[in-house]
Amino acid sequence: MPNLGTSIRIVTALAAAAALAAAGAGAASATPAKQLTTLNGAGSSLIAPALAVWGPAYTKAAGVEVNYSSVGSGAGIAAITAKTVDFGASDAPLTPDQASACGDCVQIPWALSATVPTYNIPGLHSGQLKLDGPTLAKIFLGRITNWDDPAVKKLNAGVRLPNLKITTVHRSDGSGDTYAFTDYLSHVSSQWASQVGTATSVSWPGGVGGAKNPGVAAVIASTPGAIGYISVAYVIQNHLDWARMKNSAGNFVLASAPDIEAAAQSVKTVPAGNKMSIVDPPKNAKFKNAWPLSTFTYVIVHTVTPQAQALRKFIFWALTPKAQRLINNSFLVFAPIPTVVLSAAERTLNKVHA
Amino acid sequence: MASIDTTSESARRPFEGRRVHLGDVVLQGVAGAAAAGATALVLLIAWKVVDGARPSISKFGISFVWHDVWNPVVGREAYGAASFLFGTAITSFVALLLAAPLAIGIALFLTELAPRVLRGPVTSLVETLAAIPSVVVGLWGILVLGPALRSHVEPWLHSALGWIPLFGPPSSAGASIFTAIVVLTIMILPIVSSISRELFLGVPAELKEGALALGTTRWEMVRGVVFPYARGGIAAALILGLGRAMGEAIAVTQVIGGGTTISWNLFNQGDTLASKIAAEYQGATSNLDVASLIYLGLILLVLSLGANIAAQWIVRGVARRHGVTRGGRA
Amino acid sequence: MKGAGEPSITIEPIMRVETRRQPLPPRERLETIFHVEGLDAIYGSKTALKGVSMEIYKNLVTAIIGPSGCGKSTYVRCFNRMNDLIPSFRMNGSIRYHGQDISGSNIDPVAVRRNIGMVFQRPNPFPKSIYDNVAWGCRVLGMKDDLDVRVERALTQAALWDEVKDRLKASGLSLSGGQQQRLCIARAIAVEPDVVLMDEPASSLDPIATQAIEQLMHGLKSEYTFVIVTHNMQQAARVADMTAFFSISRGEEGERYGELIEYDATEKIFTAPSDKRTEDYVTGRFG
Ligand SMILES: Nc1ncnc2c1ncn2[C@@H]1O[C@H](COP(=O)(O)OP(=O)(O)O)[C@@H](O)[C@H]1O
Ligand SMILES: [Mg+2]
Numbered sequence: 014m015p016n017l018g019t020s021i022r023i024v025t026a027l028a029a030a031a032a033l034a035a036a037g038a039g040a041a042s043a044t045p046a047k048q049l050t051t052l053n054g055a056g057s058s059l060i061a062p063a064l065a066v067w068g069p070a071y072t073k074a075a076g077v078e079v080n081y082s083s084v085g086s087g088a089g090i091a092a093i094t095a096k097t098v099d100f101g102a103s104d105a106p107l108t109p110d111q112a113s114a115c116g117d118c119v120q121i122p123w124a125l126s127a128t129v130p131t132y133n134i135p136g137l138h139s140g141q142l143k144l145d146g147p148t149l150a151k152i153f154l155g156r157i158t159n160w161d162d163p164a165v166k167k168l169n170a171g172v173r174l175p176n177l178k179i180t181t182v183h184r185s186d187g188s189g190d191t192y193a194f195t196d197y198l199s200h201v202s203s204q205w206a207s208q209v210g211t212a213t214s215v216s217w218p219g220g221v222g223g224a225k226n227p228g229v230a231a232v233i234a235s236t237p238g239a240i241g242y243i244s245v246a247y248v249i250q251n252h253l254d255w256a257r258m259k260n261s262a263g264n265f266v267l268a269s270a271p272d273i274e275a276a277a278q279s280v281k282t283v284p285a286g287n288k289m290s291i292v293d294p295p296k297n298a299k300f301k302n303a304w305p306l307s308t309f310t311y312v313i314v315h316t317v318t319p320q321a322q323a324l325r326k327f328i329f330w331a332l333t334p335k336a337q338r339l340i341n342n343s344f345l346v347f348a349p350i351p352t353v354v355l356s357a358a359e360r361t362l363n364k365v366h367a
Numbered sequence: 368m369a370s371i372d373t374t375s376e377s378a379r380r381p382f383e384g385r386r387v388h389l390g391d392v393v394l395q396g397v398a399g400a401a402a403a404g405a406t407a408l409v410l411l412i413a414w415k416v417v418d419g420a421r422p423s424i425s426k427f428g429i430s431f432v433w434h435d436v437w438n439p440v441v442g443r444e445a446y447g448a449a450s451f452l453f454g455t456a457i458t459s460f461v462a463l464l465l466a467a468p469l470a471i472g473i474a475l476f477l478t479e480l481a482p483r484v485l486r487g488p489v490t491s492l493v494e495t496l497a498a499i500p501s502v503v504v505g506l507w508g509i510l511v512l513g514p515a516l517r518s519h520v521e522p523w524l525h526s527a528l529g530w531i532p533l534f535g536p537p538s539s540a541g542a543s544i545f546t547a548i549v550v551l552t553i554m555i556l557p558i559v560s561s562i563s564r565e566l567f568l569g570v571p572a573e574l575k576e577g578a579l580a581l582g583t584t585r586w587e588m589v590r591g592v593v594f595p596y597a598r599g600g601i602a603a604a605l606i607l608g609l610g611r612a613m614g615e616a617i618a619v620t621q622v623i624g625g626g627t628t629i630s631w632n633l634f635n636q637g638d639t640l641a642s643k644i645a646a647e648y649q650g651a652t653s654n655l656d657v658a659s660l661i662y663l664g665l666i667l668l669v670l671s672l673g674a675n676i677a678a679q680w681i682v683r684g685v686a687r688r689h690g691v692t693r694g695g696r697a
Numbered sequence: 698m699k700g701a702g703e704p705s706i707t708i709e710p711i712m713r714v715e716t717r718r719q720p721l722p723p724r725e726r727l728e729t730i731f732h733v734e735g736l737d738a739i740y741g742s743k744t745a746l747k748g749v750s751m752e753i754y755k756n757l758v759t760a761i762i763g764p765s766g767c768g769k770s771t772y773v774r775c776f777n778r779m780n781d782l783i784p785s786f787r788m789n790g791s792i793r794y795h796g797q798d799i800s801g802s803n804i805d806p807v808a809v810r811r812n813i814g815m816v817f818q819r820p821n822p823f824p825k826s827i828y829d830n831v832a833w834g835c836r837v838l839g840m841k842d843d844l845d846v847r848v849e850r851a852l853t854q855a856a857l858w859d860e861v862k863d864r865l866k867a868s869g870l871s872l873s874g875g876q877q878q879r880l881c882i883a884r885a886i887a888v889e890p891d892v893v894l895m896d897e898p899a900s901s902l903d904p905i906a907t908q909a910i911e912q913l914m915h916g917l918k919s920e921y922t923f924v925i926v927t928h929n930m931q932q933a934a935r936v937a938d939m940t941a942f943f944s945i946s947r948g949e950e951g952e953r954y955g956e957l958i959e960y961d962a963t964e965k966i967f968t969a970p971s972d973k974r975t976e977d978y979v980t981g982r983f984g
Contacts (some may be wrong), residue, residue: 078655087650107443180539185625185638187439187650210440213650221540222625223399223635228509232624235514236540483784573821577881580777581834581888582811591833596824 029313050323051078056089056102057189058226059244060310063124063340063347064102067331068114070339075330077323085225087213088186093118093313100321100328101313104189105213106288117316119365120287121358122309123331124340125348127273128190129255129306132240133233134160136174138254140267143168146201146293146305147261152240153181154204155219160238168259175238182232182241185222187213194242195310197292201305242306245273245346260300261293270341274348275300276307283357287311310352314365328362378590416665423658431662437627439647439656446659453629454637457671458544458619459612461633462551467605470556474563479589490564497557505621507549513541513622516549521634535632542624545633547642550618557610562604566597599685606678610671616645640667721757721938729754730892731776735790736800736818738771738955739864740783744948745771746955749790751941758914758923760937760963762930764978767943768955770818773894776924777813780804782855811838814890818897820877822869822884824848827852827861830869830880834888851887855879856913875906882913886921891919897924899932933963940966940976951961 037344054064061083068079084092086103093101094115107120130149132142148164151157157164160177192213199206209215221236223229228246233239233253240256245268248255253264257265266272279294294303312331314324330336332355340347350358372623378514422627423446434447473493477486528534570593578588594601600660616639624636625646638646640663660681712981721727731753738746746768752914753759761769771780778799780786793801799809822830831848841845848865852858861872869880885893895914899907914923914936927933933940941960945953958974959966970976 018524087648087652091649108652110441110656115656170692178539182540183625183644185620186646189651210441210443213652214439214647216436216438216440216627217625219626221538221542222623222638223542224505224621225510228621231506232540233507235510235517238539245495571821573817573819576779576782576815577780577817577821577823577884578816578834579807580779580810580815581836581838581884582809582814582890583806583834584716584807588838591837592823 017354032333036039042230048050049078052081052100052320052323052327052349053080053098054089054100054102055082055084055092055098056311056313057086057104058083059086059104059126059189059309060102060124062246062250062345065103066339066357067336070336071327071330075326076343077327077333077362079327085186086189090115092311093315096315099314099318099324102310103313104224104308104310106286106311107313115313115315117311118153119316119361120311120313121328121361122287122289122350123312123328123358124310124353125273125277125335125350126310126346127245127268127276127304127307128193128242129245130235130240130258130267131230131248131253131255131269133237133242133254134177137174137238139259140255141172142254142256142260143172143265144256146197149258150202150205152179152204153183153218154208155181177238180236180239181217182222182229182236182239183217183220183222184214184226184229185224188225189308189310190226190242190244191215192199193292193306196290196308200290200293203307246252246344249346250342258305260301260303260305261296262303263296264301266302266304266305268304268346270346270348272302272304273307274351276303276349277309277348279303280351280354283354287357287361289354309350314325316364319367320364325362325365329359332358370395373463413668416661418666418672419661420658420665420689423662424657426655427659427662431659432493435627435629437643438660439652441653443654444653446655446662448640448663449464450641451638451663452621452666454544455639455641455667456550457608457633458547458637458639461553462547462612463605463609464550464607465548466559470553470559470608471563471601473556473560474567475589475593477560477564478567479585479593488626490561493557493560494649495555497561501615501618502621504550504554505618508546508618508622509542512549513543514548515526516546517541517543517634521545525634532631533633535630535634538624538636540624540636542622542636543634544623544630544637547619547623547637547639550622551615555611559604559608562607563597563601566600566604567593569600570596588631595672597636599682600682602685603678606674606681608621610674610678611666612672613674614641616641616686617645620645640664682693701848713746713824714785721964727757729753730755730795732740732793732796733790734793736772736775736792736871737789738768738775738780739787741785741790744952744954746943747946751955751957751960753922753924754811754939755921755922757938758918758920758925758936760933760940760977761924761926761943762940763926763943763955763958764945765928766845766953766955767945769928769943770896772943773815773896773924776892776894777810777815778804779810779815781806797821811888812890813889813892813894814885815894815896816878816881816885816898818900820881820901822872822877822880825869826866827869827872829866830934831883832886834884838888840888845886851883852880854886854913854917855883856909856916857883874905875902875909876904876960878902878910879913882910886917890921892922892924895923897926907932930967934967939963942966942970942972942978944974 019312061081064081068081086105089101090103090111092098107115112118130144134142145168148168152312158179160174160179164176195209195215196211199211209218222233223232226243229241229243230251230253233241259265276291276294278300279291280289283289289309291307293305294300312328318324332350334349337349341349402631427446431447433449435449436445436447438445453501477490481489519539574592574596575588578592619639619642623642624637625638626636644660644663648660651660726915736746736749737744759838761772763769774780775788788800791798813825823833825833828848831851835844837846849858849959852861857876860876872880899910911932940963942958944956944958946956947953959970959972966975967979970979
């Protein structure tokens, strides 16, 4: 009978061997020797509808297959960190710890979308409810608790708001939407900034959590008086009601692609890590219709990767106006990336090599 | 020839010389390796969990267990398990409390009382319940069950039993600790009832006949003979159910509504150790976040192991009290 | 109950069968407790017993003997409606108990069993203490007064008291096989039945335990009526006043069914049977 120490070492060795084998298998599947190159990606569910369009189009254009699993931004970051995929996708920029864990990873903004406040108020259709940042923050801080609150009424002259308790709904899992939403609230409410802050997952002052977009949508749908936030594409595809938001120009806007594109015009320079916040863009005549809850979504790749050439080509292609137009329609609502961001993205992309 | 000599030698003294039976050796080797492997695996997992939680352990120490805070925002990170521990305890215990009489009742009905034509179909129906993936149960929980409980059951419980803190004002959304409890009840029901059913079936027919022959009714027989005989096994089954309830993550994540405050009102939102880990592990944003989630996992591991050891201890204790280890199907 | 195969019976010459029986009282002094008439016992489509008619007398020991599978167990389990537990079972004919037919579906088997107790082939004590094994039935049936006295009396009557009086709290399962069977007898008589049915009560016991049980039946005869199934003919000869011999017969289509062949005073059955089949059986010519 071998002693325990030996057994543990043996089992550890076995486990390690198994892990290596699995990793090897993963790498093998990521680098097939067939004539048709395959790129594997995973992550954000927000970008998944875009990739569903891009994938077939790119296969047609370049003969390269693109597989994408919509596992969520966090899982996408984990997957690219572990190199089980060729690219990850995330709606929130990498945190410092995530960046260091990922090693030589770079994040490249490759699509532009938005999160929208979604509500369930009996009698109020989509776009009929108007809100501004400070009011939204107060609602989520639990300081406005009823829909007939004077602050809400003041924004909605002419609309009959019911005497109905407000239930706030948020994502219970870490999410890029939560990042954009809390980023916005931090911009418009100093109390939010100091008490809660910005992250993919925060310590909520109250409210109900739902798992992923469908979970949040389900809670809102079954709860009169509920308000939450969901990616715009999901909201449109599922015919949910969403609010007009007052931007810093003083206009109430509705998160159409031009509104989102306008928000992105606020970007003057791109910082080294490509981490950009375009929520609550300042007042400016050029983008007076800017949607204040817009967000870039990122593709994450390793700088040194065996698939460098194929990846570079694919991402370049995705950034072209033609590809960006493919995902900018009444269903998908991804706005085209502004030029300054585009050139930063291409600069970053050029660093990727085999 | 030497070989002939040996043959005649062993033929004369047929019982001498221990022969090595290849089958026995192989069996012994395989079984031994499997046992050692299983033990090593448990230790390895435990060690991995402790190792992964280390940054959080060294930062928060044991007070992590009773601190009620969870803030993953970079720059103001603070983590503690109290509200999740509370959520795990209250959901799994209340679910067990609801499931136990139901499951035992179903098992009893199926083994002793139901007309024979009903037994087969009802048994497979209950067992099918166990086969429903938890994510589907969770979806049903948030789409159908939660809203129904919120609109019909919670207000009624509140008006009838509102003086008990557990039945506070109804939740506004269908997601609540109460919904999680009902979902967990449904999930552990088939486990407990099918183990109980097996236990009841394992009660020797002679014992039941012995009781009935005294002129007792079926129910008296069940109470006097079937229950005592199966008691230890049922206790163990209940603890297994408790373990399942404590460990269930996906379905709970979907229906419990998330929340980091400790509230005695079952109609409020909450979180359990498992549901918190399931919800946030993939999206954890910092090393301390990851370590703290693993720390939650460590606490859950300790609880589950404790429950398992308790189950084994109960089974042994009952076997001892009966004087004989009999019918040890548990 | 079946399947173990009937042990081959090596019966000693009839003359040497010792008998502790007192002579039977005259027939007219005997009180009928069961009046069985035209009883058929059927499992699904299989007839186990056909056309059994006989009377069983109060305060006697009546033995049921016969080859394996002739329906002895089936027969005694008719008296306390134990066969009701088998869904496919039904019976025709009548069993009158003190004049009342207890075979119909309008009869509550639970009430029947309160009057007619049973001891089984394999000792089946409950997983409870020795005391509770005896006391449980009394408690459930509402005989809660003087429980200690009842338990002691039942254990004494079952000739077990001296052996267990110091360890009443010990598990019933900790006893030896013979003690367990006596505990089951104590359990059955503690609830004061009128009749005690015994289905091969000694078949799994050693000779000493068997003797103890036979002796206690003798002692209790004045209080109870015993019906005992046995395939041990010496045992029947030793304990029974009346003996019924059952055998397997063949029907027109070759189907096998159990049948009562002969029923008489034990003395007569073993010394001067009137049926050839009985004689073959009791002399061991039939296995
Ligand atoms: N539960 C049952 N279902 C069907 N047939 C049975 C059942 N019990 C007994 N039998 C049949 O009835 C016949 C008599 O059996 P039994 O009364 O046990 O005989 P004995 O006790 O004399 O050995 C046998 O042929 C047996 O196969
Ligand atoms: Mg029998």
